[in-house]
Amino acid sequence: MPPFDVPEGDPFGPHNLPYGVFSPAGSTERTVGVRLGDHVLDAGAAARALGSPYASLLARPSLNPLLAAGRTTWSDVRRALTAWVTVPAHQEAVGAFLHPLASVTLHLPFEVADYVDFYASENHARNVGQMFRPDAADSLTPNWKHLPIGYHGRSGTVVVSGTDVVRPSGQRKAPADPAPVFGPSVRLDIEAEVGFVVGVPSERGRPVALGDFREHVFGLCLLNDWSARDIQAWEYVPLGPFLGKSFATSVSAWITPLDALEDARVAPPDRTHPLLPYLDDAQDEPGGYDLRISVAINGSVVSEPPFSTMYWTAAQQLAHMTVNGASLRTGDLYGSGTVSGPEPWQRGSLLELSWNGRDPLELPEGKRTFLQDGDVVTLSAWAPGPGGTRVGLGEVSGRITASAVV
Amino acid sequence: MPPFDVPEGDPFGPHNLPYGVFSPAGSTERTVGVRLGDHVLDAGAAARALGSPYASLLARPSLNPLLAAGRTTWSDVRRALTAWVTVPAHQEAVGAFLHPLASVTLHLPFEVADYVDFYASENHARNVGQMFRPDAADSLTPNWKHLPIGYHGRSGTVVVSGTDVVRPSGQRKAPADPAPVFGPSVRLDIEAEVGFVVGVPSERGRPVALGDFREHVFGLCLLNDWSARDIQAWEYVPLGPFLGKSFATSVSAWITPLDALEDARVAPPDRTHPLLPYLDDAQDEPGGYDLRISVAINGSVVSEPPFSTMYWTAAQQLAHMTVNGASLRTGDLYGSGTVSGPEPWQRGSLLELSWNGRDPLELPEGKRTFLQDGDVVTLSAWAPGPGGTRVGLGEVSGRITASAVV
Incomplete structure (x- = not known):
């Protein structure tokens, strides 16, 4: 043919x-x-x-x-x-x-300038909150419904799909341990995300309005924000994740232009809290995207996170990221945050899928709480296209190799 | 002449x-x-x-x-x-x-790859802890003495000395406020720091040992990590500082090679906690630098932070930053964290100098808790050189201009 x-x-x-x-x-x-x-x-x-x-x-x-x-x-x-x-x-x-x-x-299809990662799925944030702050009155932090929480990651370790990921070593400390211990992470995880790629830069001191999203953002890709939960848990108070994330972030080799996703646009979930004007998209075109993600470990699908459930849109994230006058550069990349739907089989991390290790996943090759050396994780996705077609996103795949440090 | x-x-x-x-x-x-x-x-x-x-x-x-x-x-x-x-x-x-x-x-003397900021002054961390967690048993978080806490910042808004800094706008929420409000930051601050510039890259998956610091780091500069304390306070739980910092970071126009600072090397403060082997510098050459910093607002010196008091050294920070296999690139920049000495007149931020606004500074032009539009902040420093000389560091200066967003 x-x-x-x-x-x-x-x-x-x-x-x-x-x-x-x-x-x-x-x-x-x-x-x-x-x-x-x-x-x-x-x-x-x-x-x-x-x-x-x-x-x-x-x-x-x-x-x-x-x-x-x-x-x-x-x-x-x-x-x-x-x-x-x-x-x-x-x-x-x-x-x-x-x-x-x-x-x-x-x-890697573009030179990554700054890399920012958000935390925009309400289901994911609530799951994490319930696991780590079980006594809190609300599983969300007080700011969560008022702004898209984000932080900067390491752009120098963004790698293309197919690149092996070396298991990171680092410090971890269980609550009962008298002091931290050092070694390869024993809680290596994934985060199934969508990455947005900035094309047109902006000036320092000049926020980008919600409505200008399409003037700046060229397209999107799948993104796996590999996470070492044990390293992250010990290091992240008070300044956020660092070595638990910075060893690798994988992106798909294909960037889907937003122009290919016109038929996938959907309204985001109803907002439960009033938004400040710079984030208020009630009168705008639909800011969400209906992307159906699949997460597979060694070929077995373990989850199907629906991107349409994300509370904060990519346009809101861009407006927020620049509202303080921070400028954009060509090649800036920002991740949506872990995509988790409301159902147990729609969760975008092993942390959630195994409920912090309590409920192992059953795979043909054995049980999994977190990743083992040799495991291959593959994210794939499609979106509704014109005339009933499907628009495929490039997959993002990576294999875990043994830690270089013993 | x-x-x-x-x-x-x-x-x-x-x-x-x-x-x-x-x-x-x-x-x-x-x-x-x-x-x-x-x-x-x-x-x-x-x-x-x-x-x-x-x-x-x-x-x-x-x-x-x-x-x-x-x-x-x-x-x-x-x-x-x-x-x-x-x-x-x-x-x-x-x-x-x-x-x-x-x-x-x-x-700007080099193209900034990734920018990381640390938190390595014990005095600074204790001052902040006392202000923000007054009821905690220890003003340091449990991890502080075990690892140099750090996080990634925005490399695209690193600017050279002399560049105006636009006052950032953003969300803030006082505990008594029913909801966040939006507007120009009213608690705009500085952080007097030293920045280290990476020359030689490293491979992903291969940590850089403590003893290889001088093979990778070319030199240092002064760095002002401008901080909007009100924006930061509302946004930073649980993923760390973001818009409170990302609007601008100023560096001096001159990079001082480490070879010019041989006579400034000093041992860091005594370690109060045993260190894991990858951070243990007890047998190494002195890892500290005796840099005498001055902070001036509109020409009046308000503080003289001594860099020799930093608990964590730049070599420890580099070893920590890469121990998970994160690679280095030419142009990576990392900040020491705010330099604060033990004395009140040695504090490297207005947050500390004014004790969270309680004790205004008296300047010839009036009182200051945080920065006003038009204020010019200048960091300068020198280090002991050969034969009793002084080695000057390039100053880093910036003027605050009014917010672009009203």
């Missing part, structure tokens, strides 16, 4: 066209690729062959130039790509630049 | 030679400069004129190539520069590339 004839119902059909960076077989050169079914289009080469003005944005080793180009250009490039892969007259010229997906090497 | 004849006792004499990035008068081109007294040497131009092999590291718009070059090259370049500005035979050739400091524009 020729590459253009993507099977009907393929979630990576011409209605999707996510962007990545790849090297063809036998080459180490990086260039922008667009996924079409089980092929990758060398977008820069195709642009050059067709005399497109976008070659200068696409024949590049990272998505950053395209990210910086702005919303009008994003739409124009997407329209051009759609034509190249759907108009029969172009297919012969473009066909020469299609590579089988299995033959290429996929890279 | 010719530029080479730096007055005896000048803290920026040829024993110092800090690095920065500047544009000469009338130019927007950036290049590496080395400070000599009240002049700046265009180091790349001098290197070229003298046929030095280091021209390729110095005729650059940022310090990053020099930072990445490694410890042997750092020493070699410093030796070469010392010769150029002290050996009479070179002075005529080199003299043509000296610019009066007052005539040049100074830039």
